[in-house]
Amino acid sequence: MIRLGDGGPVGRVVATEALPAGPHQFHFWTATATPVGIGAIVRVDEEAGRTVYAVVVDGRAYSDLATPLHEVVAAEGDPAGTRAPTRRTEVRLWTAAVLRHVPEEPVQPVPLAEVRLATDEDVEAALRMDAYVRSEQPSAIPVGVYRAGGLTAPVSLDAEFLLGPESAHLNINGVSGLATKTSAVEFILASIFQRLPMQKGTVAAVCFNVKGPDLCFLDQPGELADADRELYAALGIEPRPFDRVHYYAPFKVDGVNLNTLRSHPDLLGSVQPLVWGLREVLNFHEVLLNRDDIDAKADAFLDFLADRVVEREFRDEWGNTHRVRSFADLERLFRCIFDGLEQAGRSDVWRTHHVATIRKVRNRLLNISTRCKGLVTDDGTVSDLPFGQLEDRAVYVLDVAGMDQLGQDLVFTRVVSMLREHLERGDLGVEHVIVFVDELNKYAPSDGPETYVKKMLLDISERGRYLGLVLFAAQQFRSQVHRRIVGNAGTVVFGRMDMDELATPGYQVLSPATKIKLATLPKGELMVRHPHFTQPVFVRFPRPPVLSGPVGLKQFPPAADLPFEEAVVRQLAALDRRVSSARIKDSIAGRREDDVRRALLATKRTRPEDVVGFFMASLGPAVSREPIGRGESVARPLRSVEDPYAT
Amino acid sequence: MLRVGGTVSAGVPLSHAAPSVTSPFGSASYVEGDRIRALEVGDAAVPPTELAFLDGIQRYAVEGRIGLVPVVRGYVAAAVLRRVRETLQAVESRSEEFVLAPFERLTSQQRAELEGVGLPLYDCPAAERSHPILDVRLAAKEVETKREVLELEIARRYLEAEPAGWLVVDGALTALSEVLEMSPKVLGLIKSHETQFLDGRDLEVALTLPAAHRTSVFARAVGEHGRVYTWYLRLWPWEEHDLLYGLVRVERAPTDATVDEATAVSRWLLAERAPLAARDGRWDRLIYPIQQVETYLRAQAGGWW
Numbered sequence: 040m041i042r043l044g045d046g047g048p049v050g051r052v053v054a055t056e057a058l059p060a061g062p063h064q065f066h067f068w069t070a071t072a073t074p075v076g077i078g079a080i081v082r083v084d085e086e087a088g089r090t091v092y093a094v095v096v097d098g099r100a101y102s103d104l105a106t107p108l109h110e111v112v113a114a115e116g117d118p119a120g121t122r123a124p125t126r127r128t129e130v131r132l133w134t135a136a137v138l139r140h141v142p143e144e145p146v147q148p149v150p151l152a153e154v155r156l157a158t159d160e161d162v163e164a165a166l167r168m169d170a171y172v173r174s175e176q177p178s179a180i181p182v183g184v185y186r187a188g189g190l191t192a193p194v195s196l197d198a199e200f201l202l203g204p205e206s207a208h209l210n211i212n213g214v215s216g217l218a219t220k221t222s223a224v225e226f227i228l229a230s231i232f233q234r235l236p237m238q239k240g241t242v243a244a245v246c247f248n249v250k251g252p253d254l255c256f257l258d259q260p261g262e263l264a265d266a267d268r269e270l271y272a273a274l275g276i277e278p279r280p281f282d283r284v285h286y287y288a289p290f291k292v293d294g295v296n297l298n299t300l301r302s303h304p305d306l307l308g309s310v311q312p313l314v315w316g317l318r319e320v321l322n323f324h325e326v327l328l329n330r331d332d333i334d335a336k337a338d339a340f341l342d343f344l345a346d347r348v349v350e351r352e353f354r355d356e357w358g359n360t361h362r363v364r365s366f367a368d369l370e371r372l373f374r375c376i377f378d379g380l381e382q383a384g385r386s387d388v389w390r391t392h393h394v395a396t397i398r399k400v401r402n403r404l405l406n407i408s409t410r411c412k413g414l415v416t417d418d419g420t421v422s423d424l425p426f427g428q429l430e431d432r433a434v435y436v437l438d439v440a441g442m443d444q445l446g447q448d449l450v451f452t453r454v455v456s457m458l459r460e461h462l463e464r465g466d467l468g469v470e471h472v473i474v475f476v477d478e479l480n481k482y483a484p485s486d487g488p489e490t491y492v493k494k495m496l497l498d499i500s501e502r503g504r505y506l507g508l509v510l511f512a513a514q515q516f517r518s519q520v521h522r523r524i525v526g527n528a529g530t531v532v533f534g535r536m537d538m539d540e541l542a543t544p545g546y547q548v549l550s551p552a553t554k555i556k557l558a559t560l561p562k563g564e565l566m567v568r569h570p571h572f573t574q575p576v577f578v579r580f581p582r583p584p585v586l587s588g589p590v591g592l593k594q595f596p597p598a599a600d601l602p603f604e605e606a607v608v609r610q611l612a613a614l615d616r617r618v619s620s621a622r623i624k625d626s627i628a629g630r631r632e633d634d635v636r637r638a639l640l641a642t643k644r645t646r647p648e649d650v651v652g653f654f655m656a657s658l659g660p661a662v663s664r665e666p667i668g669r670g671e672s673v674a675r676p677l678r679s680v681e682d683p684y685a686t
Numbered sequence: 687m688l689r690v691g692g693t694v695s696a697g698v699p700l701s702h703a704a705p706s707v708t709s710p711f712g713s714a715s716y717v718e719g720d721r722i723r724a725l726e727v728g729d730a731a732v733p734p735t736e737l738a739f740l741d742g743i744q745r746y747a748v749e750g751r752i753g754l755v756p757v758v759r760g761y762v763a764a765a766v767l768r769r770v771r772e773t774l775q776a777v778e779s780r781s782e783e784f785v786l787a788p789f790e791r792l793t794s795q796q797r798a799e800l801e802g803v804g805l806p807l808y809d810c811p812a813a814e815r816s817h818p819i820l821d822v823r824l825a826a827k828e829v830e831t832k833r834e835v836l837e838l839e840i841a842r843r844y845l846e847a848e849p850a851g852w853l854v855v856d857g858a859l860t861a862l863s864e865v866l867e868m869s870p871k872v873l874g875l876i877k878s879h880e881t882q883f884l885d886g887r888d889l890e891v892a893l894t895l896p897a898a899h900r901t902s903v904f905a906r907a908v909g910e911h912g913r914v915y916t917w918y919l920r921l922w923p924w925e926e927h928d929l930l931y932g933l934v935r936v937e938r939a940p941t942d943a944t945v946d947e948a949t950a951v952s953r954w955l956l957a958e959r960a961p962l963a964a965r966d967g968r969w970d971r972l973i974y975p976i977q978q979v980e981t982y983l984r985a986q987a988g989g990w991w
C-alpha cells in the first residue's frame with residue numbers, strides 16, 4: 040500500500056478556513072499507516088515549479104466521532120460490549136513548518152498539493168546544505184544522519200558557522216546520562232578534525248575534563264556496534280580515536296602523584312604535570328580573590344606585588360633583599376614586613392598600604408597555594424601547555440576533575456586567557472582552538488555574582504568567532520546558564536531533555552509534539568539548530584570513536600597512590616621501561632623532596648633519550664642534607680593576627 | 687398517558703404540519719404466521735464478514751428557463767463500500783451529471799443549443815399545462831429515476847464480481863427487484879415509513895415494537911406483479927421519543943430463506959448500531975456504513991455540496 044522511500048506521495052496538503060496553509064506552516068493528511076512522523080522532512084511540489092520543503096512538527100489523529108458520549112451510547116454503556124463491526128474513518132493530520140521555498144521569492148502560502156518524503160538531495164536542499172556541501176570549497180562538518188521512512192541522509196554543519204567567522208560556538212543540552220552530550224561533542228570533534236578542509240586552516244581542541252574519567256581515554260579506541268559503523272560510513276568519517284592527545288593534570292597534595300584517573304602505568308607516561316608558579320597565579324588574581332571582598336586597596340597592593348616585587352630584586356626597609364619567585368619567598372617577605380612594622384612600633388602603614396590590607400592579601404594568596412597545592416608550586420618550577428606551539432588536529436586535555444572549584448576556575452581562566460592572547464597575536468600555533476567546557480552551568484550560572492570566569496566566557500561567546508576561539512559547552516539545563524552565553528552559540532544541540540526544563544520560557548518556540556519527542560529522545564539522537572536550518576532537525580550520531588570514561592576505567596584501572604620514592608620511579612619508568620628502581624631510589628635517598636620534584640618535572644618535560652642520566656643530572660650533586668619535615672605546608676596562616684576575611 | 691396504557695413521547699414542539707405523503711398506503715400479505723407478531727430477536731450478533739453497502743445520492747438545480755420551461759442540471763452518484771477487517775473500502779462507484787428539459791416544449795433549435803453546453807441532455811416529462819413548480823418537480827422525479835438506474839447498475843456490477851457476499855442497500859428494493867434474482871443476499875434497509883403496508887392491530891404491533899424485536903415477515907407488492915418479503919425491526923427503544931424512533935424495515939427476496947433467517951439477520955443488524963452515525967440526525971435508523979457511503983459520495987461530488 041505505502042512504499043517507503045520511492046518518492047510516491049505520502050500525503051496531501053489540506054487547508055480550511057480554520058486551518059489554512061500559510062507560507063511558514065501548513066497541514067497535510069496521510070493514511071493511518073504512514074512513515075511520516077515528528078521530525079520527518081517532506082516536500083510539496085506545485086505544478087508551476089515551486090517546491091516547498093518542511094519539517095513535521097505536530098501530528099493529530101481523530102475520527103468522525105463528535106462526542107465520546109456517542110461511543111457510550113453505541114456500546115450501551117458497556118465497554119466490554121460487542122465490538123463495533125466498522126471502525127470509524129480516521130484521519131492523520133500533520134502540521135509542518137516550512138524549511139525552504141524554492142524559488143525563495145515570492146514567499147507564498149504552501150500549495151495544496153501532494154506531499155512526499157524528502158530524499159537525500161531534498162534534505163540537502165531543505166536544510167540549505169547544498170551551499171556548503173556541494174560548493175567549490177566545501178566546508179561541511181557531518182553531525183549525524185537524518186532518518187525517515189527507510190531513508191538515511193547525512194546532515195552537516197557549516198564550518199564557517201561552527202568555527203567562525205560567520206558565527207561560532209556549540210552548546211549542547213540534556214539530562215545526565217541519556218542526552219549523550221559528552222559523547223556528541225567527542226564525535227563532533229572527531230568529525231571536525233577529519234573533515235575540516237585544509238583551506239579552512241588549522242584547529243586544535245583544549246578540553247577541560249571536569250567529571251571523573253570522562254575525557255581520560257580520547258586516544259584509546261572504543262567499542263562500536265555495527266549500527267555505529269554504518270553511521271560512520273554514511274557520514275564519511277573513520278571511526279578511529281584521536282591520534283594526537285596531550286594530557287595535563289596537576290599533582291596531588293603530595294606533589295608527586297598526578298591528580299588524574301588516567302594513572303594506569305600504561306598511560307601515565309603521556310600525562311604531563313600541570314604546575315604553575317606564583318607569577319602564573321598572580322596575573323590571574325582576580326579569579327582567586329572573590330570580587331565581593333577585594334576592594335580597590337587590595338587591588339592596588341596586588342598590583343604593587345605583581346609589578347614591583349615578583350621576580351625582581353626588592354629591598355625592604357629593614358635591610359633585607361628579596362627575590363620573590365615562589366609562595367615561600369612571598370611568605371618570607373610578608374614576615375619581614377609584619378616583623379618590621381611590629382618593631383617599628385605603632386605604624387599601621389607600609390608603603391601606603393594598610394597592614395590590614397596586606398594581611399588580607401597575604402591570607403588570600405597563601406590560601407590559594409594551600410587549596411591549589413599540586414597545581415601551584417612553591418619553588419618556581421612551571422609545567423604548562425605549549426602555548427605558541429599548539430599542533431594542528433591535536434587535543435589538549437586538562438584534567439581538573441580532581442581539583443576544587445577555585446583551582447578549576449584558575450586553570451580555566453588562565454588557559455583561556457592565554458589562548459586568547461596568543462590568538463590575538465596570531466602565534467598560538469593553530470588558527471582555531473575549540474575550548475570544550477562540560478558543566479557550563481558551574482562556570483557561568485544564570486544567577487549569582489558576575490565572576491571573572493563568567494565575564495570571560497561572555498567575552499569569548501561574543502568576540503571569539505573573530506579570533507578563532509570557539510566555545511563548545513555542555514550543560515544539563517540551558518535555563519541555568521547565563522543567557523547571553525548560550526544565546527551566542529550559533530549551533531545548539533539538544534539530547535534527551537527534562538520535561539520541567541522544556542516548560543521554561545526558553546522553549547516556547549517548540550511545538551508540543553517536538554517537546555515530547557525531545558523528552559523521550561533515545562540515546563544517540565539529537566535535535567540540532569544551526570544558522571542554515573530554518574527549523575531544528577533531528578539526527579542520529581554514532582558512539583564516539585574513543586573509549587568512554589567508565590569503560591576506560593575498567594580497561595585501565597587507575598594505579599593506587601605510591602609513596603614518594605615509588606611514585607618517582609613509576610613516573611620515570613613510564614618514560615622509559617628500562618629505568619632501574621633500585622638505582623633511582625638510591626639516588627634520591629635523603630634528598631630534598633622539592634629538588635627531586637624539580638628534577639622529575641624537568642625530565643618529564645624534556646622527555647630525553649637517556650631518562651635516568653637526565654634525571655640524575657637535573658638532581659645535581661647531593662650537597663645539603665638539611666632535614667626537612669615532609670609534607671610541611673608553607674602556607675601557615677598567622678593565627679595570631681585577626682583577619683576578618685580569613686577563610 | 688401511562689395510566690391509560692399509553693407511552694410517553696419526546697414532546698418536541700413543531701410549527702407546521704408534516705409534509706404531505708405521496709403514497710401513504712400499500713398492500714401486504716402474511717408470510718410468517720397469520721398475523722403480525724412482535725418477536726424478540728435476542729442479542730446483537732457478529733455480522734457476516736462478506737458484507738458491502740450501497741447508497742446513491744442525487745442533486746439538481748434549476749439552471750434557467752427557456753420561456754417558462756425549466757432547464758434543470760442534475761447530478762446522481764452511487765457507490766458500494768465493502769467492509770474488510772472493520773474498514774470500509776470503495777469497490778464500485780459511478781456518477782453522472784446531465785441536463786434535463788422537456789423536449790416537447792422546446793424547438794429543435796433550442797434543443798440544439800442545450801446540447802451544446804457539454805453535458806448530456808435528457809428529456810423529461812412536463813405537466814399538462816405549464817406550471818412553474820410542477821414542471822420542476824417532474825424534472826426532479828426524473829433525476830431520482832436516474833439515480834435508481836445508477837444504483838441498479840452499480841448493484842449489478844458488484845454482484846457480478848462478488849456473487850456470494852451480502853449487500854445492504856439504503857432504502858427500498860423497489861427499483862432493484864431485478865438484482866434480487868442475482869443474489870438472495872441483497873437487503874434493503876428502509877428508514878422512512880411514509881408508506882404503511884399494515885393496518886389495524888398489525889400496524890400497532892409493528893409501530894410499537896419494543897427494542898431488539900422484529901415483526902413476523904410479511905410480503906408487500908412491488909410494481910404490478912412482483913413482491914418482496916419484509917419485516918420491521920426496532921434498533922433503539924422508542925419510549926420517550928415517538929413511534930418511528932429506531933424503527934427500520936428490512937426487505938429481502940421472497941424466499942423461504944428470508945423467513946428462516948429473519949431473526950439471524952435482525953441480530954447482526956443490531957450490531958450495526960455501533961458505531962453511532964451520530965453526525966446525521968437520523969442516527970437512530972441510519973447505520974454507520976451507509977452513512978459512510980453517503981459521506982464518500984458527497985466528498986466525490988465536490989461542487990454539488
Ligand SMILES: Nc1ncnc2c1ncn2[C@@H]1O[C@H](COP(=O)(O)OP(=O)(O)OP(=O)(O)O)[C@@H](O)[C@H]1O
Pocket residue numbers: 213214215216217218219220221222223515534562563564580581582583587
Ligand atoms: N551515539 C550513541 N548511541 C547510543 N548510545 C550512546 C551514543 N553515544 C553515547 N551513548 C551512550 O550514552 C551514555 C551517556 O553518554 P554521555 O556520557 O555522553 O552522556 P552525558 O549527557 O554527557 O551525561 P552526563 O550529563 O552525565 O555527563 C553512554 O553510556 C554512552 O554509551
Ligand SMILES: [Mg+2]
Pocket residue numbers: 220221222253477
Ligand atoms: Mg557528560
